[in-house]
Amino acid sequence: MNIIEACKDPNLFRPFLADENGGLGTWFKWFACLRGLYGMPYGPKASNALVLVTKRNPAHYPLEGFKSALFLTGRRSGKSRMAAVIGAYEAALAGNETRLAKGEKGVVAVIAPTKNQGGIVRNYIRAIFETPILARQMVRETREGFELRNGIEIRIMAGDFRTVRGFTLVAAIIDEIAFFGLDEESKVKSDTELIRAVQPSLATCRGKLIAISSPYAKRGWVYKTHSNHFGNDKGKTLVVNCPSRTLNPTLPQDIVDEAMEEDAASARSEYLGMFRDDIAAFIGRDAVEALVKKGRDSLLPRARKTYWAFVDMSGGRSDDHALAIAHMEHRTVILDFVKRYKPGQSPYTVVRDMSEQMGRYHIKRVHGDNYAADWVAKSFQEHNIHFTKADRNKSALYLELLPRLGSGEIELIDNEVLIDQLSNLERRTRSGGKDIIDHAPGGHDDLANAVAGVSCVTSKGKLRVGALRTSDSQTTSVEFRRRWFYSHLLET
Incomplete structure (x- = not known):
């Protein structure tokens, strides 16, 4: 089962994503991004959506999909919910357990810069596993995360990646990656340090690296990856960059307008998906x-x-x-x-x-x-x-x-x-x-x-x-x- 089918299945992810009328229409552009990420077929509308948010021709996407992706979009765009969906899919439905050696433990790492942000994603994943079919897949909830019957563990980590050392990562989902190292709670000094530490653990199973965040300052792995791969038809990383309302049309425009009036520089980052021009590192x-x-x-x-x-x-x-x-x-x-x-x-x-x-x-x-x-x-x-x-x-x-x-x-x-x-x-x-x-x-x-x-x-x-x-x-x-x-x- 692919991730789009799981999102549409009423026994899997649909109850978590559906609106009050049971529809999924507002998630269309997110679904288009998932099709590009996982190398799935897409029609003209999805192709146009991908051009809009990636500024590259989907015809040049690798047929097998991408091993890494960076989603840069603003607040209330649904990015943390999508991080939870990807994490749940990679753990329970992607078949990653078949790529593990006998006795090997597979981990889906969901990494957030702070305990508060990690708690948000954890609550979303818990809600996803409330459907009867998925509930039967969960063995127990632990302090670190969730253990599944297939031997895969979802680990929620706040500001620290070191607890996964010694494990094999079948996927790594990093929420709000642009903000690592900014809070003293974070034991990670920068997004660059985090990526360097996580990548070797993904190598054995060729797991996916998914980074999701609002843009912030023009520095680090996030800015370098955006500069090298956004709009680049030959880019090996899928980079999505767009305003919040592009991915979430239910976000009221007046909220964005009010934020722009209060602090335009901040609002451009938080809602328009733009890097902040008014912020630079004081010293490296x-x-x-x-x-x-x-x-x-x-x-x-x-x-x-x-x-x-x-x-x-x-x-x-x-x-x-x-x-x-x-x-x-x-x-x-x-x-x-x-x-x-x-x-x-x-x-x-x-x-x-x-x-x-x-x-x-x-x-x-x-x-x-x-x-x-x-x-x-x-x-x-x-x-x-x-x-x-x-x-x-x-x-x-x-x-x-x-x-x-x-x-x-x-x-x-x-x-x-x-x-x-x-x-x-x-x-x-x-x-x-x-x-x-x-x-x-x-x-x-x-x-x-x-x-x-x-x-x-x-x-x-x-x-x-x-x-x-x-x-x-x-x-x-x-x-x-x-x-x-x-x-x-x-x-x-």
């Missing part, structure tokens, strides 16, 4: 990792060194607090210490711990982001540390950090969260040509912001109590004794 991950001193999680304080500190205090329940300490050596900012404090801790406990860490480095003055409230300065003052609010916002701090990152004039410690946050920063162009540097939706940049701030104040070398400004922060023994005297005088 390779460039960040090249500045990391492998195995260095911190540096001990040393005499005759002037240290600087910068804090990013949480502005909400979901944000971390963060502290960064650094010093200067021969025009290079050396990051000595970073620490983040997860939400839920008392802010006064956080300030006390930060003060203790700064005390180890004999720091009596700390700078902080300019969103910090008055309680921050008062809390640090209780620990004999003077708080100075930064004279610029975090976008300006990041823009000052960028040349230092590009020239290699900073040494980063080996902290995975810091590397992730710096690598995932986005540069957005707003009206008037002003650039905004910020984390991606759902992401965080607290630690990155603290590092950008400490790099700025360290490189400028503003005078602090007991220390004389020098280009490389080295002081003479007389200057060091003077600094020690003043710091202990303030403590008493």
Whole structure:
């Protein structure tokens, strides 16, 4: 049985897809895409639909169909429901169990960037298997997914692909692939890393790789695949790219119009299937990792060194607090210490711990982001540390950090969260040509912001109590004794 027959069968997928009148007409263009993907016959109407959404001649499609596909369409286009349909078909009806060796376990991996997105697809698959025939095929539902009588397992994974290692993938369906690595929940650093990890597991059974997503920034595997294969009659990957209403004509136009009025750049991505021109990567991950001193999680304080500190205090329940300490050596900012404090801790406990860490480095003055409230300065003052609010916002701090990152004039410690946050920063162009540097939706940049701030104040070398400004922060023994005297005088 092919996938179109399964979609139309009232005992299989039809109850899941049918509208309130039991019809499937609104899924016509999706069905055309499935015909192209699986190498099935199609009539003139389906051929015209494929030309519309792929910008290539269906007559040149491979007769056996495609081993990989990328569906780029907007919100409410039905893409997550279609991901569930493809996953259920590959697991229960495609006959993939016959391609496994005796005793070999086959897995259909359904991978989503977050637990919430993974939960949506999981619920859809559960609904598909509610028909009596399919219900008999399910052995049990597990924490990982669903086990079927044919020996195939559907595994729902949120932000992590590593649990499938050691298994044979008969298919991989990746939902919202353009958004991997943007959320700290995701253990995958980018869509490119994910694809490289999944492809070897598909090789044994020549399983299909199906990626479905709204477009986002012009970067990574998604953008490269779109550039190479969309509209290319010789492309080996089927790329579908179109607005939401093309695949789902039931989506009201006024919803799209309202979104365009509120934020045109975002709406073009979310509903029109277009990559965002106003977003670019701040700095590549390779460039960040090249500045990391492998195995260095911190540096001990040393005499005759002037240290600087910068804090990013949480502005909400979901944000971390963060502290960064650094010093200067021969025009290079050396990051000595970073620490983040997860939400839920008392802010006064956080300030006390930060003060203790700064005390180890004999720091009596700390700078902080300019969103910090008055309680921050008062809390640090209780620990004999003077708080100075930064004279610029975090976008300006990041823009000052960028040349230092590009020239290699900073040494980063080996902290995975810091590397992730710096690598995932986005540069957005707003009206008037002003650039905004910020984390991606759902992401965080607290630690990155603290590092950008400490790099700025360290490189400028503003005078602090007991220390004389020098280009490389080295002081003479007389200057060091003077600094020690003043710091202990303030403590008493």
